[in-house]
Amino acid sequence: MDWEVKHYPEYWGGKKLAYPHVAPEAPKFARSVVVGNLVFVSGCTGQDTLTGNPTPKNFEEQMVSALDKVKAAMEEVGSSMNNIVKTLMLLRNLDDYPRMRKTELEYYQKHAPFLVDNPPASTFMQVASLAKPEFLVEIDVIGVLKRE
Amino acid sequence: MDWEVKHYPEYWGGKKLAYPHVAPEAPKFARSVVVGNLVFVSGCTGQDTLTGNPTPKNFEEQMVSALDKVKAAMEEVGSSMNNIVKTLMLLRNLDDYPRMRKTELEYYQKHAPFLVDNPPASTFMQVASLAKPEFLVEIDVIGVLKRE
Amino acid sequence: MDWEVKHYPEYWGGKKLAYPHVAPEAPKFARSVVVGNLVFVSGCTGQDTLTGNPTPKNFEEQMVSALDKVKAAMEEVGSSMNNIVKTLMLLRNLDDYPRMRKTELEYYQKHAPFLVDNPPASTFMQVASLAKPEFLVEIDVIGVLKRE
Numbered sequence: 001m002d003w004e005v006k007h008y009p010e011y012w013g014g015k016k017l018a019y020p021h022v023a024p025e026a027p028k029f030a031r032s033v034v035v036g037n038l039v040f041v042s043g044c045t046g047q048d049t050l051t052g053n054p055t056p057k058n059f060e061e062q063m064v065s066a067l068d069k070v071k072a073a074m075e076e077v078g079s080s081m082n083n084i085v086k087t088l089m090l091l092r093n094l095d096d097y098p099r100m101r102k103t104e105l106e107y108y109q110k111h112a113p114f115l116v117d118n119p120p121a122s123t124f125m126q127v128a129s130l131a132k133p134e135f136l137v138e139i140d141v142i143g144v145l146k147r148e
Numbered sequence: 149m150d151w152e153v154k155h156y157p158e159y160w161g162g163k164k165l166a167y168p169h170v171a172p173e174a175p176k177f178a179r180s181v182v183v184g185n186l187v188f189v190s191g192c193t194g195q196d197t198l199t200g201n202p203t204p205k206n207f208e209e210q211m212v213s214a215l216d217k218v219k220a221a222m223e224e225v226g227s228s229m230n231n232i233v234k235t236l237m238l239l240r241n242l243d244d245y246p247r248m249r250k251t252e253l254e255y256y257q258k259h260a261p262f263l264v265d266n267p268p269a270s271t272f273m274q275v276a277s278l279a280k281p282e283f284l285v286e287i288d289v290i291g292v293l294k295r296e
Numbered sequence: 297m298d299w300e301v302k303h304y305p306e307y308w309g310g311k312k313l314a315y316p317h318v319a320p321e322a323p324k325f326a327r328s329v330v331v332g333n334l335v336f337v338s339g340c341t342g343q344d345t346l347t348g349n350p351t352p353k354n355f356e357e358q359m360v361s362a363l364d365k366v367k368a369a370m371e372e373v374g375s376s377m378n379n380i381v382k383t384l385m386l387l388r389n390l391d392d393y394p395r396m397r398k399t400e401l402e403y404y405q406k407h408a409p410f411l412v413d414n415p416p417a418s419t420f421m422q423v424a425s426l427a428k429p430e431f432l433v434e435i436d437v438i439g440v441l442k443r444e
Contacts, residue, residue: 184299184332185299185301185331185332186331186334233301233329233331233336234329234336235325236436242424242425242427242429245427246321246322247321249320249321249322249323249324250320250321252324253315253320253324254320264314264315265314265315266303266305266314266326267313267314267324267325267326268325268326268329269325269326269327269328269329269336269337269338270323270325270326270338270339271338271339271384271434271436272323272339272426272427272434273339273386273423273424273425273426273434274423274424274425274426275423275424276424290336292299292301292331294301295300295301296300296301
């Protein structure tokens with residue numbers, strides 16, 4: 001396999017997250033970039049970037065929304081949620097750690113059964129804040145296009 | 149060389165860190181995942197995950213314990229501590245920075261002499277907290293199986 | 297392409313950032329490490345590591361200084377700023393987020409025009425602190441040697 005690079009744009013409310021589609025001060029990044037077999041997915045939060053509706057206040061809802069975005073990003077590149085190999089889990093509140101792991105498991109049971117017995121490598125930290133004070137979780141993922 | 153993916157499970161006190169071996173709310177991750185020549189090692193803290201004994205309160209002891217885990221993970225995949233290429237160093241207290249670098253150096257002098265003159269690329273930050281309030285350091289590592 | 301590893305040392309004020317060129321307690325890391333097509337650049341802050349002058353207090357100046365270091369690192373390995381594929385953006389103060397994105401854009405417009413419409417994948421967090429309390433921003437980058 002080669003080392004080809006592919007760029008997958010991020011869209012919020014139908015707008016490409018790049019200048020001049022959004023303001024200079026706005027977030028601007030790719031949904032993912034593929035390098036060879038590796039998929040670098042931008043950090044996913046619980047923000048509703050499709051409709052622009054307010055971010056849910058509930059931790060589990062934010063976490064599922066973030067995982068939904070990771071899943072969509074992995075599928076967009078022709079892979080799947082089963083092919084996540086590394087996560088960086090960022091929490092706003094340390095108390096959410098057990099909820100984070102439980103919600104992650106339930107999501108894998110539904111959408112990525114391979115990961116239940118073969119979870120990704122993972123690093124965890126509590127941050128001072130994410131991009132908005134109401135964001136409770138952000139998930140940064142490295143995946144692969146295929147495992148063999 | 150190819151892009152093969154290999155999964156190395158993490159064990160705490162003999163239990164595989166995957167569901168249903170541990171509770172849904174518990175930490176669940178791989179010790180490492182190898183993708184081609186790259187080794188993604190899960191963040192290592194000073195927690196005594198072999199015996200379950202209390203985590204040492206002393207910074208240097210936590211750091212050595214974390215580095216011991218990195219070393220074991222690198223050796224498990226058939227590589228060595230000398231083949232670390234990138235670290236993300238997370239500290240609970242900024243005052244521990246000089247101790248962190250000194251302990252890292254002493255560890256490399258003993259166990260990874262190549263890194264003394266060829267240290268890994270590295271990024272540093274102080275976090276709000278790690279997975280438990282008593283954790284003082286976490287080390288997230290990317291290594292390689294071989295350098296040439 | 298192969299999986300060759302190349303190490304590019306970091307120098308501060310002409311001193312190689314490795315022991316015994318600097319003290320055991322000092323920062324010690326590579327400017328970058330290349331693995332195959334991937335370039336892992338050490339986290340770049342606004343610190344003036346050439347002259348040792350005080351770090352600018354102004355956010356935009358720190359950010360440009362950090363981006364200058366990323367650019368130099370990418371060029372040193374034979375690549376360019378256009379070939380950044382992933383960033384981890386670390387801020388000391390959340391209020392600087394809009395300034396961070398605007399300064400990043402202006403830098404790309406001048407020095408990496410490809411990234412204006414094709415920004416890197418990116419993850420953001422506010423940290424408790426960076427290596428020194430006066431550091432306002434740190435940028436951790438993964439790039440590629442070439443895109444095809």
